[in-house]
Amino acid sequence: MLTTDYVPGTPNWIDLGATDTDAAVAFYSAVFGWTFRSAGPEAGGYGFFQLDGRTVGAIGPLTEEGATPSWTVYFHTADADATARAVVAAGGAVRMEPGDVFTAGRMAAFTDPTGADFGVWQPRENPGLQAVMEPDTLCWTELYTTDDAAAREFYRTVFSWSYQDMPMGGGPVYGIVSSPGGGQGEDTGQGGVMQLQKEHLDAGSVSEWHPYFGVTDCDATFEMATELGARVQIRPMDVPRVGRIAGLQDPWGAPFALIQGNPTMS
Incomplete structure (x- = not known):
């Protein structure tokens, strides 16, 4: 089962890339009772879906050319750079090179050899989702x-x-x-x-x-x-x-x- 006691390879983050973040926030808030908290003016419109004050996901505007709205699942890694090398060696592709997200952690985005997109999150100050395995999470x-x-x-x-x-x-x-x-x-x-x-x-x-x-x-x-x-x-x-x-x-x-x-x- 999913837990918030994250170890390498387990899902620890999800986010939604949206064409209209305000409309998407309104939709998911109505369906799941989520609220939205901005990550700040320096985050380019990125912010957090929350339930009872706990982060259950995130949302931001699409930034990749040709991207369509989708949820991305991220998996815990202790070393995003090492995971990127492993992805390439195993036949996958790097969509976004590992990079720091302020002091929260380090992330990267990949595509597996069959075409599925996913990401990794290397936690620092932000360990990941704060609630899973509950209604609306x-x-x-x-x-x-x-x-x-x-x-x-x-x-x-x-x-x-x-x-x-x-x-x-x-x-x-x-x-x-x-x-x-x-x-x-x-x-x-x-x-x-x-x-x-x-x-x-x-x-x-x-x-x-x-x-x-x-x-x-x-x-x-x-x-x-x-x-x-x-x-x-x-x-x-x-x-x-x-x-x-x-x-x-x-x-x-x-x-x-x-x-x-x-x-x-x-």
């Missing part, structure tokens, strides 16, 4: 990939991840991700990796990471989001041993998902 991360085998090998090499295979009722095998030293007790799952199926590939789906936000009522939150302009990817559905999930794109196209239940599949 990050509860799971999931990679949909065009090449399951290549993705698994890449992240195994870069982060030393291990995978527990879980068949999905005749569909693709779902790989539950764990990091060395992550989780609590035997419950070390932090996310999943799934092969995109032919119909999705034929429809143009690409590799991408999705954040899952915990909710107390998946159907009600889904209804609220769609009323506010979110587009449907997966209607609310029950997943055995997991709970009830739904997939959405926010009104500007950034994918995210909802989960009511236990995302660790334990």
Whole structure:
């Protein structure tokens, strides 16, 4: 399960790149009850989503040429520069070289060999998200990939991840991700990796990471989001041993998902 006791390879930050940050703040505030706190005038419009005074994510304007609205998942690293070298050696690409974010920490952004974007956060004054595994906070991360085998090998090499295979009722095998030293007790799952199926590939789906936000009522939150302009990817559905999930794109196209239940599949 996700925790805020971060170790290398575990998710420790998420942020949303938006074309209209004010409108996106209004949308997510209505859906999840978040508030927004600016990181200051020197931060270029970047700021923090908060719930009860605790940081649960962040948002900023898109800065990369050709970028589209999306959530980025960041993983803890003790050395962003060493991780960048490992990414390149394993066949990935560096989108943003490691750099200091004032005194908060050091970050970098990458693309895995299958095309999925992700980042790393090396904490200094800011250790990462202050709340996870609660309603309206990050509860799971999931990679949909065009090449399951290549993705698994890449992240195994870069982060030393291990995978527990879980068949999905005749569909693709779902790989539950764990990091060395992550989780609590035997419950070390932090996310999943799934092969995109032919119909999705034929429809143009690409590799991408999705954040899952915990909710107390998946159907009600889904209804609220769609009323506010979110587009449907997966209607609310029950997943055995997991709970009830739904997939959405926010009104500007950034994918995210909802989960009511236990995302660790334990």
